[in-house]
Amino acid sequence: MKKSVAILVFIALTSSATVASAGSLSGKVTAVGKRSNADAVVYVDTIPGKKFEPPKERARMDQIDMVFTPRVLPVVVGATVEFNNSDSVAHNVFTVDDCADLFDLGSWSGGEAPRSQTFDQPCAAVILCNVHPEMEGFVVAVPTPYFAVSEATGSYTIEGLPDGNYTIKVWHPTLKLLTRKVEVKGATSADFTLKK
Numbered sequence: 001m002k003k004s005v006a007i008l009v010f011i012a013l014t015s016s017a018t019v020a021s022a023g024s025l026s027g028k029v030t031a032v033g034k035r036s037n038a039d040a041v042v043y044v045d046t047i048p049g050k051k052f053e054p055p056k057e058r059a060r061m062d063q064i065d066m067v068f069t070p071r072v073l074p075v076v077v078g079a080t081v082e083f084n085n086s087d088s089v090a091h092n093v094f095t096v097d098d099c100a101d102l103f104d105l106g107s108w109s110g111g112e113a114p115r116s117q118t119f120d121q122p123c124a125a126v127i128l129c130n131v132h133p134e135m136e137g138f139v140v141a142v143p144t145p146y147f148a149v150s151e152a153t154g155s156y157t158i159e160g161l162p163d164g165n166y167t168i169k170v171w172h173p174t175l176k177l178l179t180r181k182v183e184v185k186g187a188t189s190a191d192f193t194l195k196k
């Protein structure tokens, strides 16, 4: 009995050491000329020789009080996104972007089952509702599962990123896409400034 406990403790210690050795990338995004630094997607671009499978669990974008929530949803290419309607009014979900196959999920009322769409290629797809023209969201399908969305302060963190040299891209709904090479070694920090 004691021996098995000792083995379990050993396994627990070694596995936590493995997790700790993965690096991270964090820092601040500055969105020049914007009231908020939120909604930038910081992500690792294609890693040569590596292909990532989408997670089994579906990502979800909800519609709450006439707002797509979250407003910006990054997913890995191949992922299926579930669109839900939590409001009492009917909403529609469609895009005008070719890279998302110009999908249109039609209209449905709150309480009905969510409808879903798979994003098969890299794409920053605007998500719209033809009932409410002011509604706007974005699904950003990227080549790796290493991504984060900036908060209003601009801060972002990508966890579990193995050490290495990466091409980092920073996407924003209205500012210019930024590309920079970054070497990740343990807990690494990088700040980005986005402009028009």
Ligand SMILES: [Cu+2]
Pocket: 066, 090, 091, 092, 129, 130, 131, 132, 135
């Ligand atoms: Cu709507």
